Structures are given as structure tokens and as C-alpha cells.
Amino acid sequence: MSELDERETATVTTKVPARLDRLPWSRWHWMVVIGLGTVWILDGLEVTVVGSIAGRLSEEGSGLDITDAQVTGLAAALYVAGACSGALVFGRLTDLYGRKKLFLVTLGVYLAATALTAVSFSAWWFFLFRFLTGFGIGGEYAAINSAIDELIPGKYRGRVDLIINGSFWLGAVAGALLSVLALNENIFPPSVGWRLTFALGVVLGLVILLVRRHVPESPRWMFIHGRAEEAEQLVTEIERQVEAEKGEPLPEAGESITVTQRHSIGFGLIAKTVFRSYPRRAVLGLSLFIGQAFLYNAITFGFGSILIRFFDVSSTVTGYYFAVVAVGNFFGPLFLGRLFDTWGRRPMIAGTYVLSGLLLFGTAWLFGAGMLNAVTMTACWCVVLFFASAGASSAYLTVSEIFPMETRAMAIAFFYAIGTAAGGISGPLVFSGLTSSGVVSDTVLAFCIGAALMVAAGIVAVFFAVAAEGKPLEQIATPLSARDTGGGAA
Template sequence: MTAKASGSPGGAPEGRGGGGTITTKVPARLDRLPWSRWHWMIVIGLGTVWILDGLEVTVVGNIASRLSEPGSGLPITDAQVTGMAAALYVAGACCGALIFGWLTDRYGRKKLFIITLGVYLTATALTAISFSAWWFFLFRFLTGFGIGGEYAAINSAIDELIPSKYRGRIDLVINGSFWLGAVGGSLLSVVMLNTHFFPLNIGWRLTFALGVVLGLAILLVRRHVPESPRWMFIHGRAEAAEKLVEEVERRVEAEKGERLPEPDKAITVRTRESTGFVEIARTLFRRYPRRALLGLALFIGQAFLYNAITFGFGSILVKFFDVPTGDTGYYFAVIAGGNFLGPVLLGRLFDTVGRRPMIAGTYLLSGALLFVTAWLFSAGHLNATAMTACWCVVLFFASAGASSAYLTVSEIFPMETRALAIAFFYALGTAAGGITGPLVFAELTQGGVVGDTVLAFCIGASFMAGAGLVAAFLAIPAEQRSLEDIAEPLSARAAATSATGPAD
């Protein structure tokens, strides 16, 4: 079960720092593992960070009015919190995803998912002691910078460590856990902003401090999460990868009380130190243009649908249904709960029914349901409770679809480009949602005009349904397949080329 290494048999290797070739069964050995306590450790150590992201985003939105009040200890306006600070958080997330995504592919998953969490913890702690607007803006940007890096480092590591049989459902639940954090953030803000419990200038600081405490708890678990063996053997650390997998196999066999079956497939790769930007771009857009179009469609579609609903949900409840401003957090908690349940209850179907029907189905169905919601709203058939119920149903399916976008781009491109591919599509989707979305939907949903709000819903629904149609034709049947079967590693292609001579 050990890897075989050999010197370069001839031919120039692709990538930088190419070395000899190795033959290994590490991917097959990881994919045939049954679910175990070791996998739960991976999920808890890496996946729970999305709860922090949901907590962060929701808390800032809910405490915006408190930060701008006299006596809050921070000279800042409500518009600056929801405008400039929010935009800088989004910009930081986009920059962090791209920079840390490239570093993750180059230096490894473990180093970067420790660093990115460290950046988040430091920036959040310093946000809690903000004394001026510029300080708050700076560390909101750096908080987003760390969270954006987490998306690239964590999604790539999870997909490379979770067995193929469970990869879809686990990835969906983990990405959907953002909304568990959103529920917590909504309810937390109700308590922390209550001046009967905490002074005006203390409660909002404690909300950020709690994020630090939760992050430190995650860091304690994350220290035990290993490097991806897939990344290790491609980067010339075959012996370490074999040793790691053997240790995991022993632990799983001891837990299950039975021997594991023999792995059935080996892969030969040519080791490399890094992969250049030119090769990455050529791989994404020249070798896999249809897959790149699929990734773009999925991320942009879900970004527009979510902004059509969530960007102005508070204004819609207040202006059209006379909901008190202080009560909108409760409604959002209900909506966030529906978002979380979607990936949890539908995730298994992505591994059994299949990627293409489930991705296309969740996108198309959520788009269609939002069209129906727009019609009911325009006809005056909804009150605040019914509108919230409609949003919950729409987002139940949309959340599973949006989570599958992250799953899709993390498994349909070669190993050497995985983290940067995730980062690229995440950054593009986040930019579309965080920059274009507010520009499009701010005027439509906050003006108090029924027709404008209906138009906002229809725009979001159209983008989501359009992405669903793209998925119906282009989605890859990746369910229960090895990552190496879905997209051949560049290093495997290089090994084949060097063994047979340069391709014509």
C-alpha cells in the first residue's frame, strides 16, 4: 500500500519545480473509508467556521442602529455601517479568497486554514475595541479578508478528506451552516442590545468578543486536522501522505472492528511545487470552459436571488406590513432557519439522486417559487407572516442550490487549481451580490413601491432560474465519484505525457 516513486523518465514537467513520478492509492484509500469519528473531527474543525461567518454578517446588520446612537462609543452613522463597512467586508472577502486561495494551492491546506482563522480572530477582536470609524472600517475589511480565505482553504480541504460517498451531503450541510450562525446572530443581537442587560457602549462589543471565543474553540479542534494527503503526494511528500492515511485506517479499523477492503485504483502523478497563474487560467477557461460557465452561472444566480430577498427584507416588513423595526430580527431568524434546513434535509439526495437533477431542480424550483411569491405580493394576498413563510420555502430550496455551487466548483476542476477555483468563483459571486446587488435592489426594495419590489423579486428569480437551466445542460454527474475521476490532476497528465512523450 505504499507509493512507488521514480525519477523523471523524460519530457518537461508542467508546473514549477516538477520532480519524479509516484504511483499511489491514497485517493482510493480515502474514498473507501466508512464514516467515522475521524471524519466528525474534520467536520467540526473545519466546517463550523461558516457559523462564524453567518454570525458576523447578521450581527453587524442588526447592531447598525445601535452603533450610530449617541453614547455607543463609536462616532459612526447608520449609513456608514450598512454601506461603507459592509462594502469593505465584502471587498476583504473577495481579496482574501483570491490571495489565500492561491497560497492554499501552493503551500497546503493546513497552513492556510490555520492562518486564515488567525486573521479572522485578530481582526474581530480588534473590531470589538473600535474607537473611531476608520478603525472599524479597517478591521471589518480584515475580518472579511480572513473569512474569504477560509472559504478557499476549507472547502478544498474538506472535499479532499471526505469519502466520495458522503462528499455532497457533507459539503452542503457545512456551507449551509452559515444560516445557523445567522439564526444565532439574530437572537444574540436581541440580547446584547438590550440595555437592561448591558450598557449602550458595551453590548455591541461583546457580540464581537463572542465571535472570538467561538473562533478560539474552533482553533483548538482545528489543530488536530491533518494536511490533505492528496495535496501532499502531488507536492512530493508521498511518504508522509502514506503514513497519514495508514494511521487513519488503523483508527477506523479499530473503531469499526473490521478490516477495510483493499483499494481498487492507483494514480500516477508527477510531483510539483506549484502551479502558475497562466496554467491555472488555461485549465479553467480553455480546458474546462463549460465547467467555468457552469460555476459562473451558479454563483451569480444565487447571489442575485439572495440579494433580491435579504437585502431589503427588513424594509419590506416595516413599510408594507407595519412590522416594528425591533422585531425584524425574529422574522430573519425564521428565514435563516429555513435556509439551514434546506441543505440538511436535501443534502443526501445530491449523493443519491445525483448532482445534475438536484442542482438544476433546486435552482429552477426556487426561482419559480420566487415568481409565485412576487405575484402573491403584488396581488395583496400576503401579510408579514405569509410573506415570511413564502421566503422560507423559496430559500429552503435556494440554500441547497447555493451550497451546491460551492460543492460544484470544488470538485469539477483539477486538484492543483481547486482552492483558487473556489476563490475565483466565490469572489465573483460575492462581488455580484455585495456590489451589484445593493446597486440594483436598494432603490427597488426600500422605496415603498409595490411594483418596484415585485421587479426586484422577478430579477432575482430570473437569474436563479437561468442558472438552473445552465445546470440542467452542463452540471457534472460527480456523485460518489473520486475527485481524480471527475477532473484528472494536472500532475497526472504531466506524468502520462512525460512517459509517452509530448502530445502532438
């Protein structure tokens, strides 16, 4: 009996990967980007809204008996715990049943949980549905990153993946500005405004669902899972659309690949492949996720509290400050993304991680010395996160392209879950206490923890990052189902 799966179907030779990788950029690729990539806008909206409305939720008349620390600490940790759990559950299902089925299901979970959050009548209800909202978003990470990397040509993969992941911050801008409007008591009562911010997430999600219905299954997943004929037909249709748009025939596809089809891959083999065949890549993935999770939690979950406590900024206008920081975050992947495909993965990943960590150390020193005000503090955060956002986005790109295709969604889910659990569950609990204490040295410590882990991850990337720029996925990591493979690489 095969270690891969006892339900072997056939051995097929195909040029599907080469045919997809030689496609020029087209309207079809834009449809994929819009249909799949916009989920990060929803995630950005979710995280930012909660941070921006934390002060209002804890005020009398909000309709919830909840404290500021519970919103920025417990609720944030539950959201991340849900995301980690959802990534693992849906990541496994994505590898088993396909990308398309799961990216429709996960969006449905998000929509239902967000709608129920909007009608929260007690703290426990709010906590429960923050967890379930995260559960849906976590599943999105595994399903969406898998599909994007398998549908986007290799020469564009780095910049597209970074910009898509960076679009989280477009949602953050929307959430920040929306919170300013929703928290204006001259427009909405205190118990209504914050609910409308979650309701908007539902509306955006429904729009995305309409577009996403037209995004196809990954042909790469299909030909390995016994659906080679469908994969060939799908790629032929894509080629027809692209040729019609460009008005010229496509160049010849490159090399073919021969695989033994399987319906599924055992979980044990996935774990053995990731950690035994690719140990250096596993260390790299964990380092990148832990570093970025701690840095972002050091800043974002205490953002509003820092401005209010240390700079006397009103809770009704913190959204403006966060919107400025969010724009800086989006500009990072937007302007630096191309360099990950041209200069290369190793220098750009290592450089963005180390530089953002050093800049955060500098910000901590200036803050501790009392040399910053609300505006200059926000400016410092913008500079730090310009580089950190590109680095954090590259973490998702990295783990989605450096492991064999059969393990892709599960690898994304695992590294996201472990790295984010370390920084994203413990982070809010630790940092909310530090930043809400009102003691300057505590907030400085929070910044230094995030900065140190970011620098450490960058150093790991110097030695372990993979030169994946411009390469087909099958060259970066040979599929487990491919015939005549010689095993993995470190």
C-alpha cells in the same frame, strides 16, 4: 522546462485517493467536519449580526456616526469585497503551501479583525475591519472547501459538503437571537450591546481554532507536492483509527494513480486549464455563484429594513423573524443533501435553483399586491430559501470537485470572487437603495432581479452540470500532474 513547474521532484504511484475514498464514515470524519465546517457558522453569525444591528448602529448613542444605508450598503459591500480579495490571495497560497497552513492563518485573520470591529470608535474603523473580517472569511472558503472535499469519501461528499456550507445558517440563527438580547437596552447600553455580538464571534473562533489544530494536511495535496511518504504514513494512521473503531479490517483499495510531483503549479496554467480545458464547467461555476449571490442579497441585506419599513416591526425583534428564516435555510441542505448523492448533481442543482427563483417571483407578486404581512412574508422567505440554500451550497460543492486537484483552491477562490463580486458587492449597493426607499415597487424589483438570475443559473445547470455523484475526485477531473493524461473535458 515543464509548464507545470521547474522544480520537479519525482514520479510516484500511489493509492492514497482510493484508500481515502473507501473509508467508512467514522469519528475521524466527524473531527474533520467539526474542525473545518464550523467556519460557516462564524460567517453566518457575522452577516446576520450586521443585518440585525443595522438599525441600532445608526441610532444616537451607538458610539458610531453611521447611517443605516451605510451599514447595509457600504459596510456589507466592503465585507464582501474583503471576502473576494481574501479568497483570491489565500486561494493561491492554499494551492502552493497546503490546506492546513492556510486554514489556520485565515482563521487567525478573522479572529483579529472581528475583535477590532468590536472596539470600533468611528465609521472608518468599522468599515476597515469589516473588510479585513471578510478577507479572512474569504480565505477560509478556498482552504476549507479544498480540504473537506479531499478528505471526505466520494459517496458522502455531496451531502457533507452541502450540510457544512448550509451550517452558515446555524450561525445566522445564533446571530439573530443574539442581536435580540444585545439590543435590549434594559440589559446593555446602546453603545455596548452591538459590540458584544462581535465579541462572541471571537470566542467561537477561538474554540474552533482549538479543534482545527488536530485536522491533518490533505494527503492528496501532499503526494503531489513532494511529500508522498508523509501522505502514505498519514493515511495509514487514519486507517488504523478507523479499523480500531469499526472492529474489522478495511476492504482493499481501488486503483492507483501515477503522478509527477511538483512543488507548485503556475497561475497561467491554472487559468488555461479552467477556461480552455473546461469551458462548460467554467460557465456553470460562474452562473451558479452569480445567481445565488444576487438572490441572497435581494433578501438578506434588506431583511430588517423591509420588516421595519413595510410592516412596522420593531428593530429590537427583527432577530426573531430572521432566526425563523435561517432555520428554513439550514433545513434545505440538511434534508435535500442526500439527494445530491442519490438522485444526482444535475437534477438537484438545476431543480433547487429554478424552483427557488420561481418561488421568489411568486413572493414578489404577493408582496407587490399587498397580500402579505410580517409573518406571511417571513413564511414565504422560508420556503424560497429552503430550496435556495441547498442550491447555493451546491455551488461551492460544484466548483470544488469539477476541476483538477492542483487548481482546486484557486478555482474555488476565483468563482467565489467573481460570482460574489458581481452579486455580493453590487448587490448590497443596489438592493439597499431599493429596499430602503420605502417604495413597494422598488423592493419587488429587487426580488425579481434575484429570482431571474437564479432561474437562469438553473437552466445553465440543466445543460452543463457534471454527474459527479459518488465518483472519486480524480475521475471527475484528472490531476494535471498525472501521467498519460489526455487533456480536459468540456
